Amino acid sequence: MTVPGLFSDTALITPRLRTEVPGPRSRALHERRLRVVPRGVGSVLPVYIEHADGPWVTDVDGNRFLDLGSGIGVTTIGHTNRAAVTAAADQLDRVTHTLFTVTPYEGYVHLAELLAAHTPGDHEKRTMLANSGAEAVENAVKIARRHTGRRAVAALDHAFHGRTNLALAMNHRAVPYGAGFGPFAPDVHRVPNSYPYRDGLSGAEAAARTIGYLEQRIGAGDLAAVIAEPIQGEGGFVVPADGYLPALQEWCTRHGVVFIADEIQTGLGRTGTWFASEHFGLVPDLVLTAKGIAAGLPLAGVTGRAEIMDAPDPGGLGGTFGGNPVSIAAAVAVFDELAEGEFFADAARIGAHLRARLTELASRHRIIGDVRGIGAMQAFELSEPGTTRPLAGAATAIAEFAAQRGILLLTAGSDGNVIRFLPTLTTTDAQLDTAVSVIDDALAALG
Missing domain, CATH: 3.90.1150.10 (Aspartate Aminotransferase, domain 1)
Structure with missing residues (x-):
């Protein structure tokens, strides 16, 4: 559990304002x-x-x-968590960087083992590490396309997946994220989600509507992946109706479509489980992590079924800072903290x-x-x-x-x-x- 931080004011109840805001x-x-x-x-x-x-x-x-807000869900286990800070500081004294795809290091492997153990499902898994949530999204789409040989990707209404070019095409809102930044990546489609407060549909009804769009407007034979946040973040913390996500996943599995769970905001203890997918009985093909994974240091991951993750050729995945040793050290500490329960x-x-x-x-x-x-x-x-x-x-x-x-x-x-x-x-x-x-x-x- 967390040791008191540098400033020892965690138990205080009320804010303290010494000047006007901003001062x-x-x-x-x-x-x-x-x-x-x-x-x-x-x-x-x-x-x-x-x-x-x-x-x-x-x-x-x-x-x-x-x-x-905790950095929009980044410092989930608390600002300046002692375990994470200590682990990162210790790593700074050893190695700050080598390119994992040239001269690898154990931390990357250890974190991949932890993600394999704690993401939903007991199938064989692989993990690649990147720097940000948007990078995880981009890599997941690349992997899904390479595995399926298909190009189209479907995202849900009210979704938010990042600020890179492909992610902008997947986001629901154009303003402020995408306005004036086009042209955007092709073969990206948005389909209706489950929004119980507004649509009043059951999970089965909402899934039937989504699947109808997928079949009629895209076609399963051209669809590489469906990506969904188990609970939509920027879209307003929309919790889908019971049964919606499992029905969508079942359709994807039946048609060879990769189901990607964007757990960047919902994962790593935020909802009271390792991943929010667990609340819905969901076992995604690929799981995306970022935000809270390293207690404030930049890190992201794509974890998924071995046969899907192994589709890209050697050299097809990676990046200069992907899986930085200091961020990984903090992430391992986060997993250790969460494992205590x-x-x-x-x-x-x-x-x-x-x-x-x-x-x-x-x-x-x-x-x-x-x-x-x-x-x-x-x-x-x-x-x-x-x-x-x-x-x-x-x-x-x-x-x-x-x-x-x-x-x-x-x-x-x-x-x-x-x-x-x-x-x-x-x-x-x-x-x-x-x-x-x-x-x-x-x-x-x-x-």
């Missing part, structure tokens, strides 16, 4: 930033972080914020507590149309009362209100009307209560 030092840094960083690299909240510990981040002005229990605790508190909020604030999620991945959707029509601007207003009171929230949803919670698994119930109280005030202010 003078953050504002000065932001002025410097505007002179040298392009505007496309935006900032939701221009407060500049100096140090972090557990669920807390502290900015250069000494303001301490409760971070309920306490973090899985924390994810379940956080999910139950937060769901209850958000459901209570929904009973008093009619603009909360839906509360959903699994484990420490919860959200509420804001709609015009009595409808499922998105309530424009409300999520941003709530996040801004909360930031001024020391609570960092993330918005989400294809319509920008969802507040999502990705707290570190070190977050206490009392800290969650503090955040929910602030959100209650924000909702009241919205009227």
Whole structure:
């Protein structure tokens, strides 16, 4: 379990604001930033972080914020987790880099063994490592195409898979991710997903609709892969109806289509299991990891069935920094921490507590149309009362209100009307209560 971090403030309950938000030092840094960083690299909240510990981040002005986004799901086991930091620091003293495809090292092999052991299914597996989630997506598609000899790829409505060219073609939202960046990769198709709050369909009904699109608009004989987030992240933490994903996977298996689970945001303990696929009885052909895998250091992986992963020829997969030894050391520490089991229990605790508190909020604030999620991945959707029509601007207003009171929230949803919670698994119930109280005030202010 986590040893207390450098700043020993993990058990505190309330944020601490010493200046206005953003404070003078953050504002000065932001002025410097505007002179040298392009505007496309935006900032939701221009407060500049100096140090972090557990669920807390502290900015250069000494303001301490409760971070309920954890780097969009990256620091799942807590900021500056001692085990991960120590492992990475120790590795820095030994080897910082050699190219694995030229002069390999044990850490890569060990992490591949861990991923083989903990991803769903007991079939023989292989893993390749990369730097980011988008790289994992790109490589998974390459592998699926090479294995099947087919070109077409299908992604679901409301999906988000990254910011590289192929991933942009797979994303649901053009603005801001893809606008003006075309032409995009061909042979990418988007098909309906399961969105129970909006479509009211059962899992079987939603799967039949998706499969109908796949068969009629693409054709199974031309389809290399279907990629799906078990719980959609940027799309608004959409949890599919029961039975939807297994039915989709069964269709893929029957037609020789590779089923790819994008577990970049949902994996590694976030939902209370190693991977969110487990909640749905799903055994994907390929599983993608990134974000929380290395506790804040850049690393990603594609893990899958041996016969699929072995399809590319030697030299067809790789990259200069893919599987960096320092990031791998941190990742092995993350697996060791999760294997103890306490973090899985924390994810379940956080999910139950937060769901209850958000459901209570929904009973008093009619603009909360839906509360959903699994484990420490919860959200509420804001709609015009009595409808499922998105309530424009409300999520941003709530996040801004909360930031001024020391609570960092993330918005989400294809319509920008969802507040999502990705707290570190070190977050206490009392800290969650503090955040929910602030959100209650924000909702009241919205009227």
